[in-house]
Amino acid sequence: MTTGRMGRQPSYASFDDEPPLLEELGINLPQIWRKTTQVLLPMRVSAAVLEDGDLCGPIAFLLAFGSLLLLAGKMYFGVLYGWSVVGTMAVYSVLSLLAGKGDAVDFYTCTSLVGYCMLPLLAPAALALLIPHGAVLNTVALGAATWGAGVGSSHFCTIVKPFAGQRALVAAPLALLYAAFTTLIVF
Numbered sequence: 001m002t003t004g005r006m007g008r009q010p011s012y013a014s015f016d017d018e019p020p021l022l023e024e025l026g027i028n029l030p031q032i033w034r035k036t037t038q039v040l041l042p043m044r045v046s047a048a049v050l051e052d053g054d055l056c057g058p059i060a061f062l063l064a065f066g067s068l069l070l071l072a073g074k075m076y077f078g079v080l081y082g083w084s085v086v087g088t089m090a091v092y093s094v095l096s097l098l099a100g101k102g103d104a105v106d107f108y109t110c111t112s113l114v115g116y117c118m119l120p121l122l123a124p125a126a127l128a129l130l131i132p133h134g135a136v137l138n139t140v141a142l143g144a145a146t147w148g149a150g151v152g153s154s155h156f157c158t159i160v161k162p163f164a165g166q167r168a169l170v171a172a173p174l175a176l177l178y179a180a181f182t183t184l185i186v187f
Helices: 020-026 029-040 047-051 056-071 075-101 107-116 119-130 133-161 167-186
Strands: none
Touching: 029 047, 029 056, 029 107, 029 119, 029 133, 047 133, 056 075, 056 107, 056 119, 056 167, 075 107, 075 167, 107 133, 107 167, 119 133, 119 167, 133 167
């Protein structure tokens, strides 16, 4: 490896010397898989994995969610990303006010956890393609929103110590956010 012009960026002599593309972009697939399994199987929760925030998984899940809605004839990509940004800022604000000074989770980690806990919402979105809208889909959507809020509150209580006994209080803003996303599936 040699130094490029003005000594700022390295220039590689050949393609063999370059790092892999995913590593260069900062995409860590094993980390995404660990966080995904911690949402689906919340019994094995590791605080170290939860605190290491990334946005590749949440963006991929939002893209999959939007694609499933698109297959159902609903084009809501802008709504999904808009609600995600505004909802994450609202959840971060509420949790920061609840935690107090010095104990709050940072915005990047909050965004990562909120995004990963949206994963259960993919099930009713996929199910909406197969069955007609009705009581079964509504029940599955409600269960998915509850699952996401429950896992998210558990993860936030693991990371932020003042939330240890207040899981229902942490779950409330998450449940409202995920319930808003389920309305896109049901209606």
